Amino acid sequence: MLLPGATLGVLGGGQLGRMFTLAARVMGYKVVVLDPDVQSPAGQVADIHLKAAYTDAAALLHMGNLCDAVTTEFENVPADSLEMLAKHCFVAPSPAAVAVAQDRLLEKSRAREFGCDTAPFANIEDEGELVAAWARIDGPALLKTRRFGYDGKGQARVDDLDSLVAAFDHLGRVPCLLEGRLDLKQEVSVVLARNARGDIAFFPVAENRHRHGILDISVVPAQVPEELAARARDMAGHIAAGLDYVGVMAVEFFVLADGRIVFNEMAPRPHNSGHYTLDACATDQFQQQVRALAGLPLGDSRLLTPVVMVNILGDIWRPEPAWDRLLAHPGVQLHLYGKAEARPGRKMGHYNCLASSVDAAIALAQTTRAELGIGG
Template structure:
């Protein structure tokens, strides 16, 4: 596993429970995945000696986040099995490249323009209406590196604030809701979809996910077909997610690709027969797919460092309830905006699960 964060940790746990030994490469000696792995190679993602060591020891290698250099995967591909491929990863690391790729498949995105200069911003006013969002093209996540712009002057100031790095200007739409599709795709192109998730973001970070989603079955099927088409276009192998906007006219619009398990798929740990991480192991190792069907309605809520405040959260608020599942990531330090864990609330109905999840979340914050 390239990457030692919480996604790597949950993959490592799934792989070990299935009998595999896991080597994690991550530069942080206290990485959540590294501390539970069978072996932790503490090195940078461009350290060729470390990568050679990893390739020699591993029958197959995967990643937990998309910002690992594609050149690192290309280096490893010469030596062992690597999924996702370097070419698939490269198409998802730059927002401009990603959106053009999605459009090339005949799938809609919001109107956007690639921005490399102030002149590009001025020219973009012919194709993108304000208000809009200016985002850095690379290394942006969880709302980082993006600024809402009400007009051209604001966009020019935002471009300066973002260091005049390559950006994408995205038109804001009349948003009804956000959904995502998590899927697993095998080496022979078979695709296994998890149920469509409905997501709520706060300050650019996913706050909650509910399943089943409240969008129509036709809209869910459209999103699934789009996600499957994107996976096929990438010749993707492994677990991945596609985030979608649903506008107020009911149109499904592709937002972002995550070439890895996704935060909005954490509900699968408790509410599906097989989790997204088990599926990642299965696809990487050439095994048959697990059962991705839903066992029970569920609501997942992220636990950020904000919940800690000046002390530990009130864990009894979650642990005393038999239908609330607590997952903590083993991170040493709680910081504002940092993902520290999540809860899954299981119920016979998603609406009641949502109500209880909200109550538990508020109770966790009580000192």
């Protein structure tokens, strides 16, 4: 057990690393961030910012010597870097668990092992497997790169074999999965924390709505039957236990028109859809990340108030959003990420709309989105 005063490290200096760093420092820990960006949002608030590449052996050794435990804010950290750190300090989640989340084939195969349904899929290693994959899955379908895909990137819709060939070429002829398209009704996510003793704390299930492939809002509690929410929690828990996972994890599920629920993907870190916890839960996802990494008992994850989380992208900087209008609403809690440059599609912040009911929180989110020009 690492108590306040210990030093925690985080690989990655974006907004998730920033919110972890702030939570850790409030709880009395020192924090080391490793990120090559000199303007790293997490580096701005850390005790020490190591400005180096994630593969820099000297920087990793220095971090391992400075820190009592290290976590990561994104899944694409090189596995060799995690293995190197693990020789010097405790690393969570484990390199093996992160490796599963880095590869869609491993991810979906393991999810099936743990009892989850998935969309039908076929692995494609090279051009010679396109015809067989199409015969197995048929259309319409989605072609997705096995690695480095997020926020709708690294994927393309395909409706026939010709479009599959073109999409494979467009995606760089890298290993891909061809996934059958499903009749979707909703997307939900489960954010959970698990410690080394195997204790799991589930946050309330969120209902996620996207725009242009990027999360737009998360509604909590999700507008789904409790039986469905319980199934989602149960499946997410089986995945975490099966991977012997330590830390915070998000698992996304598709709710189908026929009421079935299928696994989509997992994130071995705090998640955009869990940002509502910062203001609406007794313990937020970043405090839980600190607790799990430090070997502490997990905090109370219950929901205190209905909430809608709204993403703020760089698209609305014209040149600056109307913060005065947003903050005129008492139920709004604003979180900005300290990024120096706003760009279309870049996550610059979010805000939580707190209200006495889900309907009232949704109405507040709709009003404020219109005032900021989100979705306009």
